[in-house]
Amino acid sequence: MTNGPEGLRCMLMRGGTSKGAYFLAEDLPAEGEARDALLLRVMGSPDPRQIDGLGGAHPLTSKVAVVSASGDPAADVDYLFLQVGVERPEVSDRQNCGNLLAGVGPFAVERGLVAADGPETSVRIRMRNTGDLATATFATTDGRVAYDGPAEISGVPGTAAPVVIEFQQSDRPLLPTGRVRDDLGGTPVTCVDNGMPTVLIAASALDVKGYEDPAELEKDQRLAERLHEIRLTAGELMGLGDVGGTTVPKLSLLAPPAHGGAVMTRTFIPVRCHTSIGVLGAAGVAAGLRLRGGVGEGVAQLPNDGRRLRIEHPTGFLDVESDVDDGTADAAPVARRTAVVRTARKIFDGTVFPRPA
Numbered sequence: 001m002t003n004g005p006e007g008l009r010c011m012l013m014r015g016g017t018s019k020g021a022y023f024l025a026e027d028l029p030a031e032g033e034a035r036d037a038l039l040l041r042v043m044g045s046p047d048p049r050q051i052d053g054l055g056g057a058h059p060l061t062s063k064v065a066v067v068s069a070s071g072d073p074a075a076d077v078d079y080l081f082l083q084v085g086v087e088r089p090e091v092s093d094r095q096n097c098g099n100l101l102a103g104v105g106p107f108a109v110e111r112g113l114v115a116a117d118g119p120e121t122s123v124r125i126r127m128r129n130t131g132d133l134a135t136a137t138f139a140t141t142d143g144r145v146a147y148d149g150p151a152e153i154s155g156v157p158g159t160a161a162p163v164v165i166e167f168q169q170s171d172r173p174l175l176p177t178g179r180v181r182d183d184l185g186g187t188p189v190t191c192v193d194n195g196m197p198t199v200l201i202a203a204s205a206l207d208v209k210g211y212e213d214p215a216e217l218e219k220d221q222r223l224a225e226r227l228h229e230i231r232l233t234a235g236e237l238m239g240l241g242d243v244g245g246t247t248v249p250k251l252s253l254l255a256p257p258a259h260g261g262a263v264m265t266r267t268f269i270p271v272r273c274h275t276s277i278g279v280l281g282a283a284g285v286a287a288g289l290r291l292r293g294g295v296g297e298g299v300a301q302l303p304n305d306g307r308r309l310r311i312e313h314p315t316g317f318l319d320v321e322s323d324v325d326d327g328t329a330d331a332a333p334v335a336r337r338t339a340v341v342r343t344a345r346k347i348f349d350g351t352v353f354p355r356p357a
């Protein structure tokens with residue numbers, strides 16, 4: 001471990017529509033208070049501007065990925081995601097992040113954990129926050145990651161090389177409450193977990209349109225209070241306990257599509273409204289829309305052909321390949337296949353000097 005006045009080895013990467021500091025586990029203290037205190041100082045938290053650290057003053061840019069070689073024969077590397085509070089001195093491993101996940105394979109090649117394998121390299125990743133597995137496939141040339149390419153993702157200017165992420169079927173129930181629809185104090189919801197506990201709600205059930213600017217929705221105090229109540233009750237029902245101080249479950253408001261996709265979304269993560277949508281959040285929306293009796297019925301428009309669902313969001317869309325087995329009286333529904341295309345980019349590689357303790 002390199003620490004103290006010499007600083008810490010760190011790579012800043014954009015992963016999908018998020019940005020975070022990537023570390024090898026061996027370059028950080030062991031999990032615990034010392035590591036968390038160090039990461040707060042690295043990111044400049046707590047401070048609304050994170051002026052004295054790497055954080056970008058928003059939950060989407062206050063993220064950390066910790067990567068190591070995996071002891072699991074089904075994976076090449078382990079990835080632990082940590083959400084670092086902006087204004088609060090918190091480091092949480094309660095949620096995963098499918099956007100930072102896009103940078104994990106390239107980072108593993110950069111750090112020599114995985115050798116680049118011809119023009120395309122696949123890295124099998126165990127996501128330690130949930131125990132789920134994913135495989136990321138991306139371009140490599142001459143043993144190095146090729147970041148430039150033609151893929152465009154909404155919410156990121158320009159183009160970059162695609163990172164194709166294929167998620168393996170999870171062992172956790174897709175419907176954590178055991179029901180496709182729950183009534184929370186008069187509001188119908190569908191609680192799903194396709195990698196990220198998410199509560200789906202028709203925007204109209206909350207008396208909003210679902211096409212508003214995220215900043216406008218964030219200002220709506222009545223909406224914030226109602227979402228908070230729904231989240232607390234949904235958290236208990238989903239088996240997550242008291243979720244008052246955690247970032248899961250997320251809440252996705254659904255409205256009819258505006259641009260030819262399957263559905264329009266506004267996602268609360270959980271207090272700020274996402275400027276796009278999380279990868280696993282979108283995976284949950286896609287799976288939820290496929291379930292008969294879910295709250296997406298009558299709101300979403302599912303294409304008749306293929307398995308790709310276009311999830312619209314405030315800055316564009318996220319396409320999710322989603323194949324769901326709706327279940328039977330004796331068998332619970334499962335998400336058989338979930339896949340997305342993201343991009344990632346190395347922004348800097350070097351030494352970060354944490355604010356002094």
Ligand code: NQM
Nearest residue numbers: 018097098099278279280281
């Ligand atoms: O859902 C934001 C993001 C995320 C998480 C959040 C994510 C995901 O956009 O997979 O990527 O929901 O906190 O980075």
